[in-house]
Amino acid sequence: MNIPAERLQQIANRFAELEARMASGQLEGEAFVQASRDYAELEPVAKTAAEIAAMREEIAGLEEMLGDPEMKAMAEEELAAIREKLPEAERQLAIAMLPRDRADAKPAMLEIRAGTGGDEAGLFAGDLYRMYERFAAEQGWKVEPVSMNASEVGGFKEIVANVTGSGVFAKLKFESGVHRVQRVPVTESGGRIHTSAATVAVLPEPDEVDVQIDPGDLKIDTYRASGAGGQHVNTTDSAIRITHEPSGIVVTCQDGRSQHKNREKAMQVLRARLYETQRDAAQGAEAEARKAMVGSGDRSERIRTYNFPQGRVTDHRIGLTLHKLDEVLAGPGLGELVDALISEDEAKRLAALSE
Secondary structure, eight states: OOHHHHHHHHHHHHHHHEEEEEHHHHOOHHHHHHHHHHHHHHHHHHHHHHHHHHHHHHHHHHHTTTTTTTTTHHHHHHHHHHHHHHHHHHHHHHHHHHHHHHHHHHEEEEEEEEEEEHHHHHHHHHHHHHHHHHHHHHHHEEEEEEEEEEOTSSSSSEEEEEEESSSSHHHHGOOOEEEEEEEOTTTOOOOOOOEEEEEEEEEEOTTTTTTTOOOGGGEEEEOOSSSHHHHHHHHHHEEEEETTTTTTEEEEEEEOOOHHHHHHHHHHHHHHHHHHHHHHHHHHHTTTHTSSSSOOTTTEEEEEEETTTEEEETTTTTTTSSHHHHHHHTHHHHHHHHHHHHHHHHHHHHHHHOO
16 A cells, blocks of 8 residues: 655654644643644554655665665665565554544443343343453443343343443444344253344443533433332432433433432433434435445344354354354453454455545
8 A cells, every 4th residue: 555755744744743832832721632632643643654754765775775786685685574564554554544433532331232032131231241341341441330220030121331441432333233142041941042132332422512402402300210229219209211302312310319410320321322313414424434334333233143052252244253252251352353343444444445
């Protein structure tokens, strides 16, 4: 992938300009914060661009040395080594220069809902939640449940959690879709393999400035929470239901004892769902660009099967099967799937740009 020398120089100039601004001491407040973000994003790109420029310059110098009989053998050896490294460096720079989803750096709302399969689907939803919890811990992220509806036999009918940390949405965005499990349920005495499913949705969590909500568009109801929690939960109107009337989106939260905190959490989820709606509309207008992606993020798309009898996990979008089910559910193995999905997405977007 031949990146023009002029483009390399533009990157170098932009980085030098940003360095000078950062060192000037004249930036304050939001301007300094934004410049710091820009610097952090551009630094690895500028470093790779500088390495490529240096390689090309070295190649030109070595090619001149080929005319010297005494230096020819050494020059040929060094040329071969550099020419072998250059294509991968150019590929990495091309990937770094791909248009980025502005939501990639944001935290995310993780929503898991039991699907077909009754009690077994609820148990599987719990397995998926624990898998993401362990994966998040490995990444140094923090997972905080926002609302949950436990099933009677364990697991969850539904659970929503906030995941915060560096690059959360960028890594988890391809997890949205239908996850299918094939195993003998603990509730099944006949030993037959059942197929159940759970739906995962990963929504970027917006800043308040990303989504403007008119209080007049909200209908807010309070009611008594149900389920476990003791006498206080069952006798206090602490549960919150918020309906965003223009979109019809309904969010409920009843897990906290404080009505105020439940309202805050419900608004957090509402902002994420409204932001997702805005993103869907924008991506719909960019349908051609979406074709390059690994998956649409559609919650109805079956993306992965977890087969317990054979100890394997298959991601249907990229045709990858790992015979390490326990490792995936324990967290570490999920990273291999996540990285493969990101690499496939990058490769497809590069190919789309080259067409």
